[in-house]
Amino acid sequence: xxxxxxxxxxxxxxxxxxxxxxxxxxxxxxxxxxxxxxxxxxxxxxxxxxxxxxxxxxxxxxxxxxxxxxxxxxxxxxxxxxxxxxxxxxxxxxxxxxxxxxxxxxxxxx
Amino acid sequence: xxxxxxxxxxxxxxxxxxxxxxxxxxxxxxxxxxxxxxxxxxxxxxxxxxxxxxxxxxxxxxxxxxxxxxxxxxxxxxxxxxxxxxxxxxxxxxxxxxxxxxxxxxxxxxxxxxx
Numbered sequence: 402x403x404x405x406x407x408x409x410x411x412x413x414x415x416x417x418x419x420x421x422x423x424x425x426x427x428x429x430x431x432x433x434x435x436x437x438x439x440x441x442x443x444x445x446x447x448x449x450x451x452x453x454x455x456x457x458x459x460x461x462x463x464x465x466x467x468x469x470x471x472x473x474x475x476x477x478x479x480x481x482x483x484x485x486x487x488x489x490x491x492x493x494x495x496x497x498x499x500x501x502x503x504x505x506x507x508x509x510x511x
Numbered sequence: 512x513x514x515x516x517x518x519x520x521x522x523x524x525x526x527x528x529x530x531x532x533x534x535x536x537x538x539x540x541x542x543x544x545x546x547x548x549x550x551x552x553x554x555x556x557x558x559x560x561x562x563x564x565x566x567x568x569x570x571x572x573x574x575x576x577x578x579x580x581x582x583x584x585x586x587x588x589x590x591x592x593x594x595x596x597x598x599x600x601x602x603x604x605x606x607x608x609x610x611x612x613x614x615x616x617x618x619x620x621x622x623x624x625x626x
Contacts, residue, residue, distance in 0.1 A: 405553070435614065444515070444601050444617030445554070490553060497542065497561060498569065499615065501553035 404428045405493050407502035415510050420478040422505050424491035427472065431493035431500075436465060436476050439488045439504070448489075449476070481509045513537050515618035517602050523624045524592040532587040532621050534602030542605045543585040544615060545569075545577065547598040554601060560585055592625045599623070 406425045414420045424434075432453050437445035451458040451465045451474070458465050464477045478485055486509045492499040518533045536543065541562045546554040546569075556569030560579040574596060576588040585604075589596060599622050603615040 407553075410551075437617075442619070444603070444619050446617065447614035450614065492553075498556055498559065499544075499554075500570075501546075501555075503551065503553045 403503075404500050405491060405502040407489075407491060407505050409505050410503070411506040411508070413508045413510055414481045416483060417480045420476075420481045420485065420507055420509070422476040422478075422489050422491075422507065424474045424476075424502055425472060426474070426493050428493055428495070428500070429472070431495045433494040434465070434467060434474050435492045435494060435499065436463075437490045437492065437501075438485075439490065445490060478507075481507075483509050483511055485509050515602055515604055515616050517600075517618035517621050519621060520619070521622045523626065524589075526592060526594065526625060528592050529588070529590050530592065530623075532589075532600055532602075532623075534585045534587065534618060535583050536585075536602075536604040536616070537583065538604060538606070538616065539582060540604035540606050540616070541582065542607070542613075542615075543579065544603040544605075545575070545585070545587045546601045546603065547571065547596075548601065548620075549598050557587065557600075589623075594625050597623060597625045 435450040436448040439445040467474045488504045492501045515536045544559045545557040558577040560566045602618040605613045605615045607613040
């Protein structure tokens with residue numbers, strides 16, 4: 402039972418344009434959602450989070466949107482930069498644990 | 512601050528051998544976690560700890576054991592290695608757990624191959 406799904410394994414975006422990464426979930430008990438970024442041969446690093454009681458959180462170039470009725474969240478990166486090329490994981494949090502999606506590989510084309 | 516450190520970085524084990532993956536954090540975090548990541552998959556929680564002396568099972572605990580005798584260290588033990596345990600293992604820690612949406616800080620990972 403995959404509680405957090407990232408249906409796009411990969412995404413390519415032109416530098417300077419907007420990158421939109423999507424995530425769907427099935428567990429209504431998640432209290433928080435987080436996005437992590439991972440470079441090859443490194444551990445994931447935290448990007449941004451959103452509480453389940455909010456619908457938007459913004460931090461610089463990164464904005465996360467949450468649609469609870471659709472059980473869907475998305476990460477917007479504007480403008481996209483070459484250093485944003487990485488694998489992005491969304492995760493749902495509850496009961497002191499995180500459940501991760503399978504990741505989306507974002508490639509920014511110069 | 513070193514953050515979360517993991518040793519070794521790489522290891523090849525024969526079937527049936529045992530080993531301990533080491534994890535240390537210097538941020539005085541109460542919460543520590545072990546994950547495994549298989550190719551093309553997300554991270555799956557093996558075990559976690561909410562403080563010294565307290566551990567609990569995650570999603571995929573079979574074949575592993577943990578202990579938490581100090582705040583800093585959270586070793587993961589494989590007793591009888593099996594090919595299904597070939598994976599990349601990540602240790603993580605966080606300050607307040609997920610009730611407040613606290614982020615987890617990850618180590619660089621240990622790539623384990625069992626043949």
